[in-house]
Amino acid sequence: MSLPPQLFRVATSSGVPIFRQIMDQVRALIACGDLAAGEMLPSTRELARELEVNMMTVSKAYSRLEADGVVERVRGLGMRVVEIRDTRSATERKRDFQELVAPALHRARQLGLSDDQILSVVKKALKDSSHEQ
C-alpha cells in the first residue's frame, strides 16, 4: 500500500530546500511509526502535484533517501521503505550524538550552569523521555 501524498507539507518560502523538507518528513513519518518498512512512498508525480512543486525536486529527495538507505527503488512500483538498522559501531553513533550535545552544553555554560546542574537537567530529560515511550 502507498502512503497518501496529503500527509506531506512543504513551506516553500522556508530557508530549507524543499527536497530536504521532503526527506525530513519521510524520516519523521518513519520515526513516529506512520510509515513502516515495506510501505510505498507516493509516486514522484503524485507528490509533486499534491505539493505543487517541481517534479525534479521530489525525485531529488527520493534519490537522496535511496542513497541514504532509507528507501529502495522497486522497478515499476516506486520507492519502498526499508527496514532501518543503524549498522555503525557504538563509537560512531556516540560521536553523532556528541555533536548534537556540544552546542547545548556551550549554551548551558553561558547560562552559568554548573556541571552538576547540567547533569541534573539531562537526567530529568532522560526520565521524561522514557515516560513518553
Add this chain to the structure above:
Amino acid sequence: MNNDIIRTSGLRKHFGKNEVLRGVDLAIPRGAVVGLLGSNGAGKSTLIKCLLGLLKISAGTATLMGEDPWNLSAHTKSRIGYVPQVVHLYPWMKVRQVIEYTGAFYANWDHAWCRELLDQWDLDGAAWIRNLSTGQLQRLGLILGMGHRPDLYLLDEPAASLDPSGRRSLLRSLLEITEDREHSILFSTHITSDLERIASHVAIMGNGVIDYFGELDELKDSVKRIRVHSPVDLPPDFSVPGALRTEINGDSAIVAVAAVNDEVIDGIRDRWDASVDVEDLNLEDIFLELHDAQ
C-alpha cells in the same frame, strides 16, 4: 554535444551611452526551469529580448537552441514561446478571435489546449480585448505565447499582474509543462515565493551582470546567516571568510556568509569562544543579502 538551450558569453548591450548588460555569462541546460531574479532596472527584460533577437547585442556572443538569436531559423522560432511584460493586442478583437488569429501563424497550434487554458484561467472567449483587465490581458498573453506548445518558454514577469489564484493556475500549468523534463523555462520575476515552487535554477541579476547562477537548492544550502555571541566584545575588524555582510553589535554579530560549512563555524567558535547559530535563509533573504553586499 552541447546540451545547453541558452548560452551567452560576455554579452553586452548598450543603448547610446547607457550600458544595460555588462557582460552576461549564462549556460542554461535543457529541461531547466530558471527564475531570473533582479531588482528593477537590472537588465532582465533586455537580456530576454537579446536572447530572442528582438534586440541586437552590442558585444559578446549568445546562442539559443544552438543558433544566433539575430538569425533564428523559422523552425527554431516556432519552438519558442515568448510572453512580454506588457501584452499589446488589438482592442477591437474578441479573446477567441485573437487566439484564432495568432494560431494561424503556427503549423502546430494546439486549439484544444488553448480552450482548456481559457477555462482553467477563467477567461471568457467572447469578451472584447478592450474590456479586459491588466491581469486578464496577461493571462491571454500567456495563452498566446504557449498555444503552439513550444520547447522553450521565455516569460517576462509572467505573474506580475496576476492575482494569487491566477498565479497558482499559472504555476500549475508550468509545472505540468516541465514534468517531462524536456521543456525549458526562463522566467523573470521579483516574486520569490512563486520561483521557489517551480524553479530548478536561479539566476540573480544585478547591474547588468549575473551575480549568481546555479541550482536553487545549492544556493539555499550555501548562503546562510550566522549569529555570533561572544563572551567578550568583538573587535571592529571581526570578519568571517566569505562574508557578504557583517553587522557587529558589541559582543554579538550577524554575518551573511556565501558558503557556510562546519569548518567556518568551528573556526569562529574556537577563535572567539562564541556560540554560533546558523540561520537558513529563504530566497528573498538571500536575494536581499546578495543585493546589499554590492
